Amino acid sequence: MKIKTLTAPVLLAFMLAACSxxxxxxxxxxxxxxxxxxxxxxxxxxxxxxxxxxxxxxxxxxxxxxxxxxxxxxxxxxxxxxxxxxxxxxxxxxxxxxxxxxxxxxxxxxxxxxxxxxxxxxxxxxxxxxxxxxxxxxxxxxxxxxxxxxxxxxxxxxxxxxxxxxGKAQFVLVRDENKVENPPGSMDELAEWVHENPGQFTYPALPDFTGSAFIRHVLYETTGGYEQYEQPAAEIDDLESRLEPMWDYLNDIEPYLWREGETYPESLSKLDQLYASGEVAMTMSYDPALAASEVLQGRFPESTRTFLLDAGTLANTxxxxxxxxxxxxxxxxxxxxxxxxxxxxxxxxxxxxxxxxxxxxxxxxxxxxxxxxxxxxxxxxxxPLEELESNRLPELSSDYIEIIEKGWMENVAKE
CATH class of the missing domain: 3.40.190.10 (Periplasmic binding protein-like II)
Incomplete structure (x- = not known):
């Protein structure tokens, strides 16, 4: 049997593969x-x-x-x-x-x-x-x-x-108490406040992590609570129709948001800048003490306070x-x-x-x-840490996140 001679490029490829x-x-x-x-x-x-x-x-x-x-x-x-x-x-x-x-x-x-x-x-x-x-x-x-x-x-x-x-995180809403004296305790109350105070509220565009978390709170409150989402998303046959009240809520408040909802802050840091400059009366955070830190640094007004929803807020690690x-x-x-x-x-x-x-x-x-x-x-x-601990809600499993983010683009951002 004749043995073929390897060319230099082929030999080099074999050597590289062997080294790898x-x-x-x-x-x-x-x-x-x-x-x-x-x-x-x-x-x-x-x-x-x-x-x-x-x-x-x-x-x-x-x-x-x-x-x-x-x-x-x-x-x-x-x-x-x-x-x-x-x-x-x-x-x-x-x-x-x-x-x-x-x-x-x-x-x-x-x-x-x-x-x-x-x-x-x-x-x-x-x-x-x-x-x-x-x-x-x-x-x-x-x-x-x-x-x-x-x-x-x-x-x-x-x-x-x-x-x-x-570390552990928990979602909080952040307000200027001089502008929001009685903070809303539910998504219904937030919608009412947004209608009465046009241009003073918005949330970060998805896929921003905090913007996505805000929408998950809307999901829980407009569709009957988090318990139904403890199973994998693939096991919920009517998931698309089940999400519709969330899209309806977001589209209802959209014309009353900052810049009439024509655009959204591209990130939480952009929303924080709007709050710091007084363009909006609220922001949000997954770090309960971050607002206090911003006050210490002189970026947020001294009248800044955080608050939770009555039904609790999302928490994770x-x-x-x-x-x-x-x-x-x-x-x-x-x-x-x-x-x-x-x-x-x-x-x-x-x-x-x-x-x-x-x-x-x-x-x-x-x-x-x-x-x-x-x-x-x-x-x-x-x-207080005790108040935070007693008002924690579980996060959705990760298979829901992509569905929600894609759905927001199709049902809210493009509307």
Whole structure:
């Protein structure tokens, strides 16, 4: 039998394929060894690493907390360089990771990603995450209630150790009490107020996360509550017709919105700017203490207050995860563990830094740690934590989100 001589291009292709396969094998082996290592080995490996954290960058307070509190602490305690990489939407880095996965890129630029909801499900379904790392983190094991539904599941999707909880969020409406003396307690009352005060209210255009959350409240109140949506969307045969009251409500208020509903703020930060400048009387947030932080920074008026709907408001957990091709996985694990420390969580809770609710179980904290957290001044614009806790509504599972966002474009934005 005659053996054919390989041409240079074909030989090069074979060599590249072999190198890529070996690289994938080495990466998988390295990841497995890291997940099996003890914490001291992980912290030793992490020293000197440079960790890139990809996250939504639309809020100055959050950015400052990372840059001025978290990053210096990681450098001092662990010799880790943390670099915050801002993105406009988490979907941006999910798309990048999908491209890198398809291209076989095993050494990526992302080490930590801030994620939850439909983006977590997309990352999980497409194998874009590192692995079951959360159980390796000492602070996760010591201070987190791992059996709590909002910790074990992310918008209905089992977490399975692929991400670690960073904080808890709850939707609040924000008002200038000089303009909105008696805040509406329901969507019906809000519609009445909007009709009586044309141009003073709007919400961010979808797919903005907070704008989408506002519409989910409309869904719950106009269609009979959240219980009917606890099953997967695919199992509701009449879902399209069931959503119609929500579209009717949104179209009814649209002519009375800011700029008569002809356009919507493209993001929450744009809506906040409208509120700060006095163009509208209300804004909204998924961070209950963020309004107080904006008041402290002099961006929101002193008369700013937050309020809830009588039926409650949506609450969820946001998480930190590690991409499959992170180049510095040990550094990422140590950084995430540090961000789950009681000290970091207490600093994060303060409106002077961020105002984000803690992911920790208070009962697992020492008396001194509990006292430090309880002594944080949340500001006059922030509701008591007890009131927030007693008025939490569950989030929709992620399979509803795309349906609602597409439906808004077709039934509201295009009308």
């Amino acid at each position: 396969a070996q690289s994938d094998k080495d990466a998988a082996q390295g990841a497995g060894e890291l997940l099996a290592s003890d914490w001291q080995e992980i912290t030793d490996t992490a020293k000197g690493q440079e960790v890139n954290m990809y996250m939504w960058g639309g809020n100055d307070n959050i950015n400052r907390y990372l840059d001025e509190w978290v990053a210096p602490r990681l450098k001092e305690l662990h010799d880790i360089e943390l670099t915050r990489v801002p993105v406009s939407d988490a979907q941006d880095f999910i798309s990048q990771l999908l491209d890198e996965k398809s291209a076989g890129k095993t050494a990526g630029s992302m080490d930590i990603i801030w994620i939850n909801g439909e983006n977590f499900k997309a990352a999980k379904d497409n194998g874009l995450l590192f692995g079951d790392f959360a159980g390796q983190l000492p602070n996760f094991n010591e201070y987190i209630d791992q059996d709590a539904p909002e910790i074990s599941h992310d918008f209905g999707e089992p977490v399975e150790g692929l991400e670690a909880p960073w 946001h998480f930190l995860s590690i991409p499959f091709n992170s180049s510095d996985k040990a550094g990422a694990m140590v950084a995430i563990n540090e961000m789950l420390s009681p000290e970091a969580q207490t600093a994060k809770l303060s409106p002077e830094n961020w105002g984000d609710l803690s992911a920790l179980d208070l009962e697992k904290l020492s008396p001194e740690q509990q006292q430090a957290m309880n002594e944080v001044d949340l500001g006059g614009a922030t509701l």
